[in-house]
Amino acid sequence: MAGEKILIVDDEQGMRRLLDRVLSREGYETVAVAGGAEALRELNSGDVDLALVDIQMPGMTGLELLERIKEFDPCLPTIMITAYGTVESAVKALRAGAYHYITKPFETDEIKLTVAKAFERERLLAENRYLQQELAQRYSFAGIVSESLCMREVFEMASSVAVSNANVLITGESGTGKELMARSIHFNSARKEKPFVVLNCAALSEGVLESELFGHEKGAFTGAVGTRKGRFELAHEGTLFIDEVGEMSLNAQVKLLRVIQEQEFERVGGSRTIRANVRIVAATNKNLEDEVRAGRFREDLYYRLNVVNIHVPPLRERREDIEPLARHFMGKFAAEMGKAVTTLSPRTLSCLLAYDWPGNVRELQNAMERAVVMARGSAVTPRDLPQGLHGQDEICLKVPERGGSLTELLEDLECQLIIQTLRREEGSQTRAAEVLGIKRTTLRYKMEKYGLLERGE
The missing domain is CATH 1.10.10.60 (Homeodomain-like)
Incomplete structure (x- = not known):
C-alpha cells in the first residue's frame, strides 16, 4: 500500500482531517481538498490512485465530480461518502462507475477495509489487463517466430479464418506447432475474451473421452461422486481445441458430430439438454482422408471439421526458420535460467541446419533448453547440443598410411x-x-x- 496516492474530497474540514489522518497512518500518500474544482486540478497535476468523494458538496456535487473523474480516467477507483445514504443516490453512484458507497457516520475500520479492497481489486484488474495484453502479443500472428515464405502463407490463411466462426482442421507432423496455431486463431477472433479449452483425444480412453467432452451427472457411473461440466460446456461462446482428433473412436465421433450439428448435448447420465455455442478447432498428425477411406473416421464428421484446412509444414521444409527459432529459444531459456548465453557458434549453427528435426519445433526447443543448461560461456557450442546433433560434428581420426613405430x-x-x-x-x-x-x-x-x-x- 505504501506510496499509493489517495485524493480526499469533502467540504467539511473535520472530515477531511479525519480521513487524512486515518489513511496516512495506513501508509498511503494523501491529499485533501474541499471541492470539485480543486479535485480536478489535483487530478491534472499529479498521479492519483484512488478518490474518496463526498456526495453532498456545494457547487459541484460528488456525483458530478464522479462523472468528470470517469471522463479523466475511467479506471480510477472512486469511493463515495455521504451522510444522506439513500438507495437512490447509492444506485446513481454505482451506475456512474463508483467502486463503493459508504454512509456517514462510519467506523474508521470500514474506511480502511474498503480502501484496501478497492486497491486489491484494481491490482487484479491491472494484472488481468496485463495478461490479456501478453496473450494478445504472444499469440499474434506477427509475433510468431518465422522467416519462411511457406509459414507466412499459413499465417495469412489463419488470420483470415480467425475473424470467422468457421471450424478449422489443422494438420501437420507432431511438434510443428499446431496448438500454437489454434491458440493464435482463438486470440485473434471475436471469441478471444471467452474460454480456450483443450481436449487431447490421444490421452483419454473412450469411456473417459465422452465424460470429458459432455460432462456427467452425479452417480452416472462408478466414481462419479458429483456433477461435472464437460469441455463443450466450459468452452461456451469460446473455442474448443480437439487435439489428435484422429484418435477418436467411431462411437465418440457420432456423438461429436451430433453436437456440431445441433449445438446441444446431454451430460453422461443426464437428460437435461444443454446448448453450447462453441467453435471447434481440431488438429491431427494423421491423414484423415486416408482414415476415411479405411473406415476409421467418419466422412461426414471430416467435412464438418475440415471447413478450413491449415497445414503446418515440418521444420525440415522451412529451414529458414531454424536459426531464428534457435536464437529465440536460446534467449528465452537463458533469461529463465539467469545465464549470460547470447550467441550460437558458427559450428553449432551448422549442426542445427544440417539436422532433419523429426520432432520439429518441439525437438528444437528441447535441444536449445539442454544447450543453455550445458553452456559454460556466452556461446552455445556443438558439445552443448544433444548427442544426436553434435554427433554430426564428431571428431574423426585417420590412421596414417605411412609406416612407423x-x-x-x-x-x-x-x-x-x-x-x-x-x-x-x-x-x-x-x-x-x-x-x-x-x-x-x-x-x-x-x-x-x-x-x-x-x-x-
Missing part, C-alpha cells in the same frame, strides 16, 4: 585429436583441455611439442 602413430593420432578438438571448441584451449581431460598447461606443452602454437591452432 607404435609411438609415432600414437603421437600422430594425438596431434590430430588436439587439432580437431581445438577447432570444435573454436580455439578455446581451456575448453579443449576440459574435453580432453587434461590440464591446460599439459595441452600447451603438447601443442608446442607438435608445433601447433606456431601454426595458430
Whole structure:
C-alpha cells in the first residue's frame, strides 16, 4: 500500500482531517481538498490512485465530480461518502462507475477495509489487463517466430479464418506447432475474451473421452461422486481445441458430430439438454482422408471439421526458420535460467541446419533448453547440443598410411585429436583441455611439442 496516492474530497474540514489522518497512518500518500474544482486540478497535476468523494458538496456535487473523474480516467477507483445514504443516490453512484458507497457516520475500520479492497481489486484488474495484453502479443500472428515464405502463407490463411466462426482442421507432423496455431486463431477472433479449452483425444480412453467432452451427472457411473461440466460446456461462446482428433473412436465421433450439428448435448447420465455455442478447432498428425477411406473416421464428421484446412509444414521444409527459432529459444531459456548465453557458434549453427528435426519445433526447443543448461560461456557450442546433433560434428581420426613405430602413430593420432578438438571448441584451449581431460598447461606443452602454437591452432 505504501506510496499509493489517495485524493480526499469533502467540504467539511473535520472530515477531511479525519480521513487524512486515518489513511496516512495506513501508509498511503494523501491529499485533501474541499471541492470539485480543486479535485480536478489535483487530478491534472499529479498521479492519483484512488478518490474518496463526498456526495453532498456545494457547487459541484460528488456525483458530478464522479462523472468528470470517469471522463479523466475511467479506471480510477472512486469511493463515495455521504451522510444522506439513500438507495437512490447509492444506485446513481454505482451506475456512474463508483467502486463503493459508504454512509456517514462510519467506523474508521470500514474506511480502511474498503480502501484496501478497492486497491486489491484494481491490482487484479491491472494484472488481468496485463495478461490479456501478453496473450494478445504472444499469440499474434506477427509475433510468431518465422522467416519462411511457406509459414507466412499459413499465417495469412489463419488470420483470415480467425475473424470467422468457421471450424478449422489443422494438420501437420507432431511438434510443428499446431496448438500454437489454434491458440493464435482463438486470440485473434471475436471469441478471444471467452474460454480456450483443450481436449487431447490421444490421452483419454473412450469411456473417459465422452465424460470429458459432455460432462456427467452425479452417480452416472462408478466414481462419479458429483456433477461435472464437460469441455463443450466450459468452452461456451469460446473455442474448443480437439487435439489428435484422429484418435477418436467411431462411437465418440457420432456423438461429436451430433453436437456440431445441433449445438446441444446431454451430460453422461443426464437428460437435461444443454446448448453450447462453441467453435471447434481440431488438429491431427494423421491423414484423415486416408482414415476415411479405411473406415476409421467418419466422412461426414471430416467435412464438418475440415471447413478450413491449415497445414503446418515440418521444420525440415522451412529451414529458414531454424536459426531464428534457435536464437529465440536460446534467449528465452537463458533469461529463465539467469545465464549470460547470447550467441550460437558458427559450428553449432551448422549442426542445427544440417539436422532433419523429426520432432520439429518441439525437438528444437528441447535441444536449445539442454544447450543453455550445458553452456559454460556466452556461446552455445556443438558439445552443448544433444548427442544426436553434435554427433554430426564428431571428431574423426585417420590412421596414417605411412609406416612407423607404435609411438609415432600414437603421437600422430594425438596431434590430430588436439587439432580437431581445438577447432570444435573454436580455439578455446581451456575448453579443449576440459574435453580432453587434461590440464591446460599439459595441452600447451603438447601443442608446442607438435608445433601447433606456431601454426595458430
